[in-house]
Amino acid sequence: MFRTNHRSRRSDESTAAVGAPTASWQARNLAARMGRWSAAHWKTATFGWLAFVLLAFALGGMVGTKMIDPHTSGPGESGRMDRILDAGFKQPAGESVLIQSRSLRAGDPAFTAAVEDVVAGISKLDVVQHVRSPLDPANAGQIAKNGQAALVEFEIRGDAFRALVAALPGIELRRGGR
Secondary structure (H helix, E strand, O other): OOOOOOOOHHHHHHHOOOOOOOHHHHHHOHHHHHHHHHHHOHHHHHHHHHHHHHHHHHHHHHHOOOOOOOOOOOOHHHHHHHHHHHOOOOOOEEEEEEEEOOOOOOOOHHHHHHHHHHHHHHHOOOOEEEEEOOOOHHHHHHEOOOOOEEEEEEEEOOOHHHHHHHHOOOOOOOOOOO
């Protein structure tokens, strides 16, 4: 006669799907609880997130941004190298002088004299180091296959073109690669 809303444990277990989470597991899962609350209170959740975003932007704006000084160097080896270079260390630049003739070839006395004049002229400069003459047998690759051009290679600190103009008066010099 009396009906109760009480179910037995056996009926709960028999109606539950195999592998489905039980009510006690769902109650402990925070993400599931938050999802159920957000679905039930969607307006509150939406406006709460909007208020959080606006508050985060307002606080970020009040704190401001920190500008990095471009004149200070960074950490580590790159920062150390920046400090060394800023202190006045000038790295030598690899430079070259091309000597060419339409009528003379390498080995002709006039061509050899021109190469020797260039090598002697740039070797006198204090800013020049490691001059490699094409007349040296170890540098034979610095002479063109047709013999009408030779390359004098060296390292120089500072403005190479100005130093060469000063060291080689009377020789036509042109900037290359620009």
